[in-house]
Amino acid sequence: MSEIRQRYLKSRSLSIIGCPFSGGQGRRGVDTGPNSLIDAGLISQLQELSWDVSFEGHQQFEDINSILESGEDKDIGTMKNPRSVSEVNKRVSEVVGKHAKEGRLPLTLGGDHSLALGTVTGSLSAHPNAALIWIDAHADINTPDTTPSGNLHGCPVSFLLGLKGTDVEPFSSWVPKKPVLKADSLVYIGLRDIDSGERKILKENGIKCFSMHEVDRYGIGKVVELALDHVNGGSSRERPIHLSFDVDALDPSVAPSTGTPVRGGLTFREGHYICEALYETGSLVAMDLMEVNPTLMADHAKQTIAIGCSLIRSALGETLL
Ligand SMILES: NC(=[NH2+])NCCC[C@H](N)C(=O)O
Ligand SMILES: [Mn+2]
Numbered sequence: 001m002s003e004i005r006q007r008y009l010k011s012r013s014l015s016i017i018g019c020p021f022s023g024g025q026g027r028r029g030v031d032t033g034p035n036s037l038i039d040a041g042l043i044s045q046l047q048e049l050s051w052d053v054s055f056e057g058h059q060q061f062e063d064i065n066s067i068l069e070s071g072e073d074k075d076i077g078t079m080k081n082p083r084s085v086s087e088v089n090k091r092v093s094e095v096v097g098k099h100a101k102e103g104r105l106p107l108t109l110g111g112d113h114s115l116a117l118g119t120v121t122g123s124l125s126a127h128p129n130a131a132l133i134w135i136d137a138h139a140d141i142n143t144p145d146t147t148p149s150g151n152l153h154g155c156p157v158s159f160l161l162g163l164k165g166t167d168v169e170p171f172s173s174w175v176p177k178k179p180v181l182k183a184d185s186l187v188y189i190g191l192r193d194i195d196s197g198e199r200k201i202l203k204e205n206g207i208k209c210f211s212m213h214e215v216d217r218y219g220i221g222k223v224v225e226l227a228l229d230h231v232n233g234g235s236s237r238e239r240p241i242h243l244s245f246d247v248d249a250l251d252p253s254v255a256p257s258t259g260t261p262v263r264g265g266l267t268f269r270e271g272h273y274i275c276e277a278l279y280e281t282g283s284l285v286a287m288d289l290m291e292v293n294p295t296l297m298a299d300h301a302k303q304t305i306a307i308g309c310s311l312i313r314s315a316l317g318e319t320l321l
C-alpha cells in the first residue's frame, strides 16, 4: 500500500455513491452492480488502504426505476428512457458535487455509463479545471442525432462537451449551457468499437484517443504517460483527474459480466496499471466504475465483481509490493 499525498482531498476520505440504474441501455441487471461490489467487501478493502470511507446506502432510484419499468418514459426522437436518464443524472450530479466540494473523493458505482453525465458534471462543479480520463471499449460520444441504438449510455460524453444536438429536453433543463468539459481535457484509453458518427466527432474535435492499437504499439506504460502529458500540457502531474472506468474496457475473458463486451481489450494488468499510475499522480479527485452486470455470464459474475473491486483498490493506493 502506498499513501501518496492526495493534493485535492481534505484528508484521505472518500464517499461511495452506489447508483442502481440501468435505463441508459437495454439490459437489466447492471442496476445490481453497485450492491454486488459492496457485498464483495469493497468498504473494508478501502478501509484497509487507510481511507475514511463513507457510504450511506445506495441512491434511491425506486421512483425513477418504476417509471422505467412501467414503459411510461416514451422515446424522445432517438433517445430511449430520456426522462429517467436525465433525472437520475441530475441527482447524481448534485450528490457527487456535494461530496467533492467537501474535499472527499466521490467513488461512483454503476449502473450503466450514462451515469457519467452526472458524475463528471458533479466533479467539475467542485474542480472546474479537472480533466477526464475515460477507459472504455467505446467512446460513448454519440449525440441524439448520431446514436445508432438510442441507448444513452453511448452518449454521455457528447452532452459533457455540449456538442450539436445535445441541447435537448429533458437534459437542457439542468445540464449547464456552457460545455462542462473542453475537448482537449478528455483522453480515452482502450477504444476498439466506435460508431461511424463517433469517428467523425472524435476527428472533428481533435480528441486524444489511445485505442487498443496504440496500447499494442507503445505499451500501457507509455500510453498512460502520453495521456497524462496531454491533459497536463507537459511535465507536471497536478491537474485534477476524474477517472471514468467502464469495465468493458477490459477484455471479455477478464471481465465477462458486462452488457456490451468487445474482444481485443485490456489485459488484467493493463487495466490495473492505468489505475495504479493515476493514483501515483496524487491528483485523482473522482472515480466511476461502471457497467458491471452480474446477471450476464453469471457463472463468471464473481470474477467480474472481484476485478471491479481490485481496479478500485489500485486507483486508491493498493500496490503490488
Ligand atoms: N457504455 C457503454 N457500454 N456503451 C456502449 C455504446 C455502444 C454504441 N456505441 C451505442 O452508442 O449504442
Ligand atoms: Mn463500454
Ligand SMILES: [Mn+2]
Pocket: 113, 136, 138, 140, 153, 246
Ligand atoms: Mn462506456
